[in-house]
Amino acid sequence: MTTPQTMHIGLDDTDSTKGGCTTYLTALLIEELKKFKVAFLDYPLLIRLNPNVPWKTRGNGALCLRFNYNPKFREDIKKIATQLWEEHSAIDQKGTDPGIVFFNSAAIPEELKEFTKKAQTTIVTQKETQTLIEKIGAEAQGFNSGRGIIGALAAIGETLQNKDHTYELITYRIKQNWGTKRQIDQSSIFEMDKATTPYTFNNIDPEKGRVIITPRGPDPILFGIRGESPQILQTALNLVKPQEPIERWVIFKSNQGTDAHLNPATSLAKLVPYCSVIAKGTVAQAPRIIPRRHVIFSITDGTTEVDCAAYEPTGTLRKTAWELRTGDTVEVYGAVHKATSNRPLTINLEKIKVLTLQKQIQTQNPLCSSCKKRLKSMGKNQGFRCEKCNTRFPDLKKQETNLPRTLTPGLYITSTRSQRHLTKPLRRYGQEKNTNEHIDMVECWSAMNAVE
Numbered sequence: 001m002t003t004p005q006t007m008h009i010g011l012d013d014t015d016s017t018k019g020g021c022t023t024y025l026t027a028l029l030i031e032e033l034k035k036f037k038v039a040f041l042d043y044p045l046l047i048r049l050n051p052n053v054p055w056k057t058r059g060n061g062a063l064c065l066r067f068n069y070n071p072k073f074r075e076d077i078k079k080i081a082t083q084l085w086e087e088h089s090a091i092d093q094k095g096t097d098p099g100i101v102f103f104n105s106a107a108i109p110e111e112l113k114e115f116t117k118k119a120q121t122t123i124v125t126q127k128e129t130q131t132l133i134e135k136i137g138a139e140a141q142g143f144n145s146g147r148g149i150i151g152a153l154a155a156i157g158e159t160l161q162n163k164d165h166t167y168e169l170i171t172y173r174i175k176q177n178w179g180t181k182r183q184i185d186q187s188s189i190f191e192m193d194k195a196t197t198p199y200t201f202n203n204i205d206p207e208k209g210r211v212i213i214t215p216r217g218p219d220p221i222l223f224g225i226r227g228e229s230p231q232i233l234q235t236a237l238n239l240v241k242p243q244e245p246i247e248r249w250v251i252f253k254s255n256q257g258t259d260a261h262l263n264p265a266t267s268l269a270k271l272v273p274y275c276s277v278i279a280k281g282t283v284a285q286a287p288r289i290i291p292r293r294h295v296i297f298s299i300t301d302g303t304t305e306v307d308c309a310a311y312e313p314t315g316t317l318r319k320t321a322w323e324l325r326t327g328d329t330v331e332v333y334g335a336v337h338k339a340t341s342n343r344p345l346t347i348n349l350e351k352i353k354v355l356t357l358q359k360q361i362q363t364q365n366p367l368c369s370s371c372k373k374r375l376k377s378m379g380k381n382q383g384f385r386c387e388k389c390n391t392r393f394p395d396l397k398k399q400e401t402n403l404p405r406t407l408t409p410g411l412y413i414t415s416t417r418s419q420r421h422l423t424k425p426l427r428r429y430g431q432e433k434n435t436n437e438h439i440d441m442v443e444c445w446s447a448m449n450a451v452e
Contacts, residue, residue, distance in 0.1 A: 004068040009081055010101040012062035012151030014089040021219040023170055025088040026063045027250045030446055032080050038067040043253035043445055046168060047155045048421045049119045051261060052274045052335045055147065059421045062151035078102055091143045099148030103138040103156050112136060116157030121263050122275050124150050164258040164432040169233035170224040171249040179218040185241035186211050192239035200227035200236050201257060201427045205417040207315050212417055222246060226256060228431055230442045251445040259424040262333055269303035271345060273338035283328045287321055295321040299330060307346040308332050315415030320352055323407040327358030350423050353411045360403040366396045
């Protein structure tokens with residue numbers, strides 16, 4: 001009897017700003033693999049990598065499929081996967097650098113897991129990627145610069161074991177409808193969100209009152225629902241009312257909505273561009289508004305001072321930033337933007353945790369005891385006099401009054417419409433999964449020609 005072997009296939013960067021979709025390619029590959037009677041070991045993985053890399057397209061997501069298979073089909077499986085990858089890669093589009101990686105192993109090496117963590121939080125070079133591929137005995141192919149090999153390998157290295165994770169059910173359009181306006185009963189999405197809260201997230205933007213599960217580009221996706229379990233996503237799917245055919249749908253396991261890209265900063269002086277950080281500090285310069293209604297303030301931790309930016313689309317977060325005052329202590333979350341000729345090193349904010357608030361004290365001249373009018377100063381340390389009755393008060397001091405702060409300590413997150421794929425929304429706090437408890441895959445996690 002032939003002993004099954006384990007294969008991991010990583011895919012990345014097959015799409016472009018003008019179309020294509022690596023998750024759709026993965027959905028097609030799933031159906032082809034079923035013909036070889038493979039046994040999937042996990043849901044297809046949709047792994048979001050460092051959102052700050054300058055060359056990313058859209059959400060910087062890479063895909064991985066893990067399965068056991070009969071070794072006699074190894075070359076056939078690689079051949080069909082390569083063919084689909086070549087057919088669905090937008091190699092003629094600038095900035096598209098597709099990659100595919102095959103790795104045969106029952107276990108994921110620790111050095112590959114470390115590589116993946118680095119790819120989620122900072123910049124990884126093609127040289128170190130190639131070195132690791134050769135060391136672990138993986139196979140890789142790439143088009144154009146081949147930079148997609150980095151993401152493809154990183155997707156294989158992310159097992160999500162003992163890590164927080166979520167799921168996304170993505171539906172795809174029939175090809176005739178690609179590039180046309182998506183047809184969905186919008187009210188059904190609001191109803192779905194209400195019925196499945198808090199176990200699904202980022203379905204709607206409550207500030208603007210609009211749907212955000214439907215992309216706007218020419219890609220094949222009709223809509224995608226993110227949630228805490230495959231079961232809740234199946235429930236949610238049945239509540240949404242599409243008004244056009246669904247060609248197929250797939251449930252992906254993901255690091256979306258987990259803050260996997262954020263790393264605590266040891267000090268503000270050691271911030272590195274293109275990374276996402278969590279940094280503590282004291283507000284050193286009060287907020288100011290720059291053109292386009294963005295809010296800028298600075299924090300210090302004693303080592304250096306760094307600007308923090310809450311851009312206009314961040315909604316509630318921008319309002320929070322505007323209410324900060326010098327002396328407040330905060331923990332900021334966001335991407336480190338490199339210094340340019342126009343601005344210094346800046347943290348582009350995703351979240352602010354207000355830790356303590358400085359008292360706001362208003363000083364006023366005292367009142368005349370007779371006239372009840374505000375007194376005038378006679379000079380430094382010389383007291384006050386009343387201009388109405390000319391009474392002098394040489395021993396009086398200015399009065400101090402604590403002004404109320406409308407801001408309160410707590411966590412504030414950018415508006416839903418401007419959240420990155422990896423940003424953990426408020427709805428997810430308290431629902432994190434940090435155990436490696438085995439959960440059997442639901443029977444139906446992908447389907448073709450699902451809805452007419």
